Amino acid sequence: MTELRRQDVPLAQAAEEITYRLQHGGIFLTTCTKDGKPNTMTIGWGGVGCFFNKPMVFVPVRTSRYTFHLLNESGEFTLSVPLHDMKTQLAFAGTMSGRDVDKFIDHGLTATQSLGVAAPIIQECELHLECRVVASPALTPDVVVKPMVDRWYPDSDMHTLFFGEIIHCYYTK
Numbered sequence: 001m002t003e004l005r006r007q008d009v010p011l012a013q014a015a016e017e018i019t020y021r022l023q024h025g026g027i028f029l030t031t032c033t034k035d036g037k038p039n040t041m042t043i044g045w046g047g048v049g050c051f052f053n054k055p056m057v058f059v060p061v062r063t064s065r066y067t068f069h070l071l072n073e074s075g076e077f078t079l080s081v082p083l084h085d086m087k088t089q090l091a092f093a094g095t096m097s098g099r100d101v102d103k104f105i106d107h108g109l110t111a112t113q114s115l116g117v118a119a120p121i122i123q124e125c126e127l128h129l130e131c132r133v134v135a136s137p138a139l140t141p142d143v144v145v146k147p148m149v150d151r152w153y154p155d156s157d158m159h160t161l162f163f164g165e166i167i168h169c170y171y172t173k
């Protein structure tokens with residue numbers, strides 16, 4: 001793992017970048033096993049704001065994802081935001097499961113140590129958030145309006161909303 005230069009970034013600035021990137025290709029959500037083996041997946045939904053009077057992100061992760069298991073096990077994650085074109089890596093991380101492949105081998109993704117959580121950041125990205133899960137409510141069909149259930153959950157693979165308190169937020173160079 002390589003040491004990078006890190007520069008704190010105001011949350012409002014990070015929120016703007018994240019909101020844009022979520023809607024334009026996605027960002028990386030990275031977790032790790034108890035033994036420290038990293039996994040990452042692409043997310044295209046989510047947001048940044050304030051909750052419990054704390055700077056917070058929320059990320060929706062479907063039950064079927066390996067990441068869902070790792071989030072529940074570790075209670076920590078990072079978001080790494082590419083500010084340049086990483087379409088190929090986002091497509092790879094967003095279609096392959098960490099149950100089947102090590103996404104950090106041979107696909108242009110490098111795991112680098114975070115400051116305050118066990119989950120690493122992705123070295124190729126420029127903006128990073130380190131987060132600790134403080135709530136994880138499951139979306140169930142009875143709390144989602146029927147048109148959305150029909151549209152997004154035909155196979156009942158529901159999302160859980162992971163609320164992550166932001167511990168660190170920085171650019172890397």
Ligand SMILES: Cc1cc2nc3c(=O)[nH]c(=O)nc-3n(C[C@H](O)[C@H](O)[C@H](O)COP(=O)(O)O)c2cc1C
Pocket residue numbers: 025026039040041042043044045046060061062064065066067068090091093094095096097098099
């Ligand atoms: C652009 C894009 C956005 C995605 N957004 C989400 C998301 O917000 N939530 C989710 O659960 N899966 C999302 N996915 C799907 C996961 O990234 C995908 O299922 C991934 O293979 C899961 O990896 P894992 O099993 O290693 O956790 C998205 C995929 C792509 C390509």
